[in-house]
Amino acid sequence: MSKTGPIQKPIFTSARDVEAAFYEALAHSDLEAMMAVWSEDEEVICVHPGGPRLQGLTAVRESWRELFDGNPRLDIRITQGVAQNFMMVAVHSVLEFISLEGDEQLGPPMIATNIYSRGPDGWRMVMHHASPAPEERSLMVQDAPRTVH
Amino acid sequence: MSKTGPIQKPIFTSARDVEAAFYEALAHSDLEAMMAVWSEDEEVICVHPGGPRLQGLTAVRESWRELFDGNPRLDIRITQGVAQNFMMVAVHSVLEFISLEGDEQLGPPMIATNIYSRGPDGWRMVMHHASPAPEERSLMVQDAPRTVH
Secondary structure: OOOOOOOOOOOEOOHHHHHHHHHHHHHOOOHHHHHHOEOOOOOOEEEOOOOOEEEOHHHHHHHHHHHOOOOOOEEEEEEEEEEEEOOOEEEEEEEEEEEEOOOOOOOOEEEEEEEEEEEOOEEEEEEEEEEEOOOHHHOEEEOOOOOOO | OOOOOOOOOOOEOOHHHHHHHHHHHHHOOOHHHHHHOEOOOOOOEEEOOOOOEEEOHHHHHHHHHHHOOOOOOEEEEEEEEEEEEOOOEEEEEEEEEEEEOOOOOOOOEEEEEEEEEEEOOEEEEEEEEEEEOOOHHHOEEEOOOOOOO
């Protein structure tokens, strides 16, 4: 419980909703909104690009607090989403293009694995693992579509 | 079907068994053993450290074939495993220390997210996302154990 009383966390009804809220919180450096997307399991893991592995809500929160210091506003483009959906878990892979708002230069692309689970309080994030991708032309290698005729 | 006929794939009865087989195949540059751990879902994803996002078995297989070229034997140490277990899915986070066999110098640590799902043919890998970790002293940040008394 914080000094200002318990915070009413939103209930997310899909992994997709959690993901949208995650990137919205990131874009606006909104720490409370960011932490509201995370599961409260002790095993939650967050890996920022090039950073250490953070485990547990306290470590995860502290990392976002530091990243949000200075209150940056970010332009975020999420592309090439691939979802693997299971009964209580969704595994998303996305490419992130992040830059400071108003900055013409696009930030380097990141490959992010985002994992969500469904619990009694709806869907929440349980893992975020982001790492720098190589230059854009070789960003993604995908099996060729299968010709079926 | 390969030229030598269909390959009998092993049935893994736990995510832990798949993970052991994955690192065993990696240590021995064993392509068939490596591919036997992967799910045959089209959405499987593999990200080698610093590499592009690979989607689908053909792209994943080709990447391992290239990495196994020259048939390197590797020493692999897996530490600091954290498991998040769900009904049909297991999300593992590990630190990998990989070096050439006989090489005194320990390779740089990698943070790996390994995801396994349970299907009709047992447990299989559906995602491997590995990326370089910062230097060892700051490898892992974890919430302090909670004092309960």
